[in-house]
Amino acid sequence: MKVIKISLALAVVGLISYLVFISLSGSPEKEEVPPANNTQIAEIEGKIKNLGNLSTDKFSKETYEEIKYLISEYHKNKLLGKDTYQNDHWRQLLLKDLYFTYTDKFISQVYYVFNGTEWKVDNLSFIRKETNSLRSSVFLEKNSTLDNTLVKIQQVLSKYDEINSFIKSSRGFYYSDYTLKSRFPFSDFKSEISKVEIYKSKQKGEYLKNCKRLQNELDDVKKKLINSYLIYLENKIGQWVGKYKQNDFNSFNEYQTIIYNPLRQELSDFEERCKGNNFSFDSNRYSILLSNLNKDRTEAYKFID
Numbered sequence: 001m002k003v004i005k006i007s008l009a010l011a012v013v014g015l016i017s018y019l020v021f022i023s024l025s026g027s028p029e030k031e032e033v034p035p036a037n038n039t040q041i042a043e044i045e046g047k048i049k050n051l052g053n054l055s056t057d058k059f060s061k062e063t064y065e066e067i068k069y070l071i072s073e074y075h076k077n078k079l080l081g082k083d084t085y086q087n088d089h090w091r092q093l094l095l096k097d098l099y100f101t102y103t104d105k106f107i108s109q110v111y112y113v114f115n116g117t118e119w120k121v122d123n124l125s126f127i128r129k130e131t132n133s134l135r136s137s138v139f140l141e142k143n144s145t146l147d148n149t150l151v152k153i154q155q156v157l158s159k160y161d162e163i164n165s166f167i168k169s170s171r172g173f174y175y176s177d178y179t180l181k182s183r184f185p186f187s188d189f190k191s192e193i194s195k196v197e198i199y200k201s202k203q204k205g206e207y208l209k210n211c212k213r214l215q216n217e218l219d220d221v222k223k224k225l226i227n228s229y230l231i232y233l234e235n236k237i238g239q240w241v242g243k244y245k246q247n248d249f250n251s252f253n254e255y256q257t258i259i260y261n262p263l264r265q266e267l268s269d270f271e272e273r274c275k276g277n278n279f280s281f282d283s284n285r286y287s288i289l290l291s292n293l294n295k296d297r298t299e300a301y302k303f304i305d
Helices: 002-025 041-052 061-077 084-114 121-135 145-169 186-205 212-240 252-276 282-305
Strands: none
Touching: 041 061, 041 084, 061 084, 061 252, 084 121, 084 145, 145 186, 145 212, 186 212, 212 252, 212 282, 252 282
């Protein structure tokens, strides 16, 4: 009897010890997702790897969308794992791998465009849209190195847009006071030229300096502004040539003082200002203006005297 009691006591102690051990140990953790071991996952991983090896001279959006669609289809048909947990988990893993592989490739393709001389409008539109989309992804950590790289792309586009907007809004410089006492407002005109120089300086910044179209169009804006000055002189001199016939000048000197000298001074001012500020102008048109004015002076001399 004594032996039985001792055995029972030992059994109770053993049971209690086992229960305590179980309670302290807790329930076993959920089984880890096993490595890929089915053809669907292997197929997708191979496609993602191939995406990362594509060339940088062409965007890979179509390939990216095809792989994303394939992941969605395999997940929908429960082909990515033996149960719901594994199927969902592998979907997330594959989508994340696809996102980072595609984003790295997209960035290299963007800088292929930025380092080239031809920035096509369609490419810039795609880069703008795709950068915004990639920055909104749940996989991207804000302020990470990758995020900052995408932000830099947006900053380049923002500077491009600023310069492009200036080019489109520039309509030249027009002044239409052709009275003999009026003078072309050169200070205002020069201020407009200075804006071009400011944007040309910005265009010489990183990457934007490679865009030949921006450079050429800024040069065209400057030429258009200088041409506005020349058009003003052509119109003004055109209005006063031959006027000696319609005025009762007492002498040729009076004609020179009232008409010729002010117009000749404006031509001299134009040439001096342009050369002093390194403004290129159409020298042939300028020479024709000067010739027409001198011809008018000769004819006025014959007519009055």
